[in-house]
Amino acid sequence: MWKKEIRLAGSGGQGLGLAATVLASAALQAGLYVTTLQSYGPEARGGASRSDVTLSDQDIANPWFSRPALLLALNQKSWAKFGGNLAEGALAVVDSNWVEAHEYPGVLALPLEQMAKAELREKIAANMVAVGVIGVLLDRLPLAILAEAAYLKAPKGFERINKAAVELGWHVMEQIKGGVEREHIGGA
């Protein structure tokens, strides 16, 4: 059985609900089982809100988990709240412009918001850049399906930007992965 428990965390305005929806929609398209668990409250904006997503190739009995295998943290508060509670061998993707988490071994610190701003002129698309990065790490969802889900679920006027942001995150992560693999075999 393959199962991945993913926590998407940040402030209420950072589009984590949409990121969860895009991952869920793409995973369903790819034939997986999906649960999403989201909490919102008046305090979420500026705080540490979260969306939990579970993907599996079998029916998911319990959408609850305390220690995700994959954490996305888009701000320092959410890293402080959830970064200490990860599954063994977990990976964390953090926005390096906002989160200080360099000491942790499984952290990928990427300038997600800066990438979205520099490449797409829309820093708000950082969530979708993160979705692209996560897509590579999951190794189960084809880019075409993920990008299409981002397009279809985007708010009015953001269809192309969000699709492009997923592709950007995907390609950057593929390059990093390639670099890591080359290092492992003694290359550059």
Add this chain to the structure above:
Amino acid sequence: MWKKEIRLAGSGGQGLGLAATVLASAALQAGLYVTTLQSYGPEARGGASRSDVTLSDQDIANPWFSRPALLLALNQKSWAKFGGNLAEGALAVVDSNWVEAHEYPGVLALPLEQMAKAELREKIAANMVAVGVIGVLLDRLPLAILAEAAYLKAPKGFERINKAAVELGWHVMEQIKGGVEREHIGGA
């Protein structure tokens, strides 16, 4: 404390995830706390999938519930699966074209899909008609906020239809409610 546990059930293609998103978004706008819990799987289309939504005026400790206070059932399978497991005094809204549930006391059987088709030429908007009906029953979300959420969260090209469908469901339910209240005081 005010809290309402809502189960939205039907087949995978009936837009229950969107209905949950619209309710959640409107409730957040209205200053409430919200959790959503959704399960999707390859078998959902044609079956009995569900989205659970909890609304409260206080922080929600547990998004799980087994017996909702408000059930929406858009097909017979979902009524068969969830109709027997309701909280005391619960209400159930069912699509009368698809669900046989007349014997149950708290049931509102409305031709949701037929209303969407007749008034809006889009039977797929039955989910949003249901959202409007639920909005009246909740008595916490202003119509303007709910309709705006339906507009903003709609898929491309469905913005106006979905907003109009919420308004349709709302107004029909207001009339029914008015009728029930008149009956109670001995009027027509």
